[in-house]
Amino acid sequence: MTTVPSPAAEEMLHKGGNGQPNVSNDTHSRPAQNAKNDDSSLGISKFYPTCSAGHLRGGHDASRSQPLAGQSPDSLSPSVDTVSPANVGTTENSTEDSNALSRTPSGPPHTILSERAKIATILLASFSAFISPVSGAIYFPAINTLAVDLGVSVSLINLTITTYMIFQGLAPSLIGNFSDELGRRPAFMICLIIYTAACLGLALQTSYPALAVLRCLQSSGSSGTVILALGIVADLVTRAERGKYVGWASLGVTLGPALGPLIGGLLSHFQGWRAIFWFLSIYAAVILLLILTVLPETSRNVVGNGSVPAQWWNKSLIGWLTERKIRKAGVVAQAATLERKRKKVNPVASLLVVLNKEEGTILLMGSLIFGGFYAVLSSLSPILRNSYGLNDLKIGACYIPYGVGSLVSRWTLGRIVDWNFARHAKKLGMEIKKNRQQNLDDFPIERVRLEVALPTIYIGCAVVIIYSWMLEIKAPLPAPLVFLFFIGYTLSGSFSMMNTLVVDLNHKSPATAMAGNNLVRCAVGAGAVAAAVPLINKIGIGWTGTFVAGLWVVTSPLLWVVMKYGTKWRREKRLREEAKEKEEAEKEKGGDPEKQ
Secondary structure, eight states: OOOOOOOOHHHHHHHTTOOOBTTTTTTSOGGGGGGGGHHHHHHHHHHHHBSHHHHTTTGGGGGGOOOTOOOOOOGOOOOOOOOOOTTTTOOOOHHHHHHHHHOOSSOSSOOSSSSHHHHHHHHHHHHHHHHHHHHHHGGGGGGGHHHHHHHHHHHHHHHHHHHHHHHHTTTTHHHHHHHHOOHHHHHHHHHHHHHHHHHHHHOOOOOOHHHHHHHHHHHHHHHHHHHHHHHHHHHOTTTTHHHHHHHTTHHHHHHHHHHHHHHHHHHHHHHOHHHHHHHHHHHHHHHHHHHHHHHOOOOTTTSSTTTTTOOOGOHHHHHHHHHHHHHHTOOOOOGGGGOOOOOOOOOOOHHHHHHHHHHHHHHHHHHHHHHHHHHHTHHHHHHHHHHHOOOOOHHTTTTHHHHHHHHHHHHHHHHHHHHHHHHHHTTTOOOOOTTTOOOTTOOOHHHHHHHHHHHHHHHHHHHHHHHHHHTTTTTTTHHHHHHHHHHHIIIHHHHHHHHHHHHHHHTSSSSHHHHHHHHHHHHHHHHHHHHHHHHHHHHHHHHHHHHHHHHHHHHHHHEEEHHHHHHHHHHHHHHHHHHHHHHHHHHHTTTOOGGG
């Protein structure tokens, strides 16, 4: 609950720590003649993409940006009313119960960026993440051409897809934790530099060993961009609004599988397969230039809600040009919005996420879904060539329905998830305020996400079976392509919702959590792709699709278990973490004579 300061504290709020008036914070006691300094005349919006100068100052809570005398910075964290676990689930009549369940968020805004700037930042991150899925999908139409030019079998070319996915799982384990602790921008730049160098090498190489090694390097650079984009969403968007913004963040990831095969087919057909890697090199270089120029740092461990300046080396060109003007306008750095004290980069942090009971269960189910449909998808290219006699260009065009279905699911299912969040919040008497993060410790966030994801998964199982048997009997091509659209809609959509849930459960280190997700997903996916061709050759695509869908149905009760026990597991995990933090704080205090 919000604490009412004493008169002495009230006086201190209007003075700095040295007893001098705090002019930049004291928005209520300014004389009328200083009205020219109001938000409307600061012109902040001209050089900084924020809602208003009031937001930059921290609104009505700006005075809490600095601690009072004898007050610890921790006590300045935004105040949020919480729900007693005993009251959750009590939907009885009385007004007292409704008040007990009410959570009214207060304190500084979750981010100082305006809606337009927030979407622009997420879109830039999303199109940076485009390189990861497009690098895999753009490869499919050229598989046969590459095999002929390099004098190897199609199975060996498929092996480069498997190794690509293995490194796609391993590399983000380091970059995710790095970005949570040191910033999103330097992590993006490291990924893009590695990726661009690998693409240049792939465009120039002339042997299969070089192709295999450089594809691993390419994967190491590209894979981190997806988790960084989702990390930026977690930095800027509250959990109550996250569903629709995941649509923006997933735009690049969704367009990759849709446009990749088409672009690859066009380039391979008219310019040869080397043109594919030249295209990717140029695209990555352009994105790197945009990140250097305009992308702001968003990691909440580095800049809080955006009001705390980033390190001098971690500012965009636009940030350098505007920061002085912003500070002259009276902007206050809200240090209380920093998530936590920064720690050293931990390369095994993502593995620890996987070992958690709740996250591990979600990741296992998500990886089975990803591996299964990726195995079915990767087998489409040789089937279209052998059964339907299509060339690289037409094969690439056949992947478009999948991408369109994925894109549509991001907008429709994301909004349904947000609606379901609001429905549960209303049932519990919880007030939702835009751009204010809320305490969801005892909120059934698992139920909110999985009530939408589970039906979508079951529909996807039926669609995969029908699609696989249509390919098996060589039905007219438009028929399986229609069902390919619904595969993209259902499976990509459900997988996106599970990703969002993993980020919700690890909101203080979202990129690290997604790196753990990537690790499990790509390990299972690599095995699935390696097994797909031999399995299809042995039992056919129809029975392969049936086996995959059956596996999903059999393992889906894992998500029902998470939906029932997730809130309890989350509470137990929180208590363990709080006890550990308390123990570490006591050890640190015991080892420091000045603190004793």
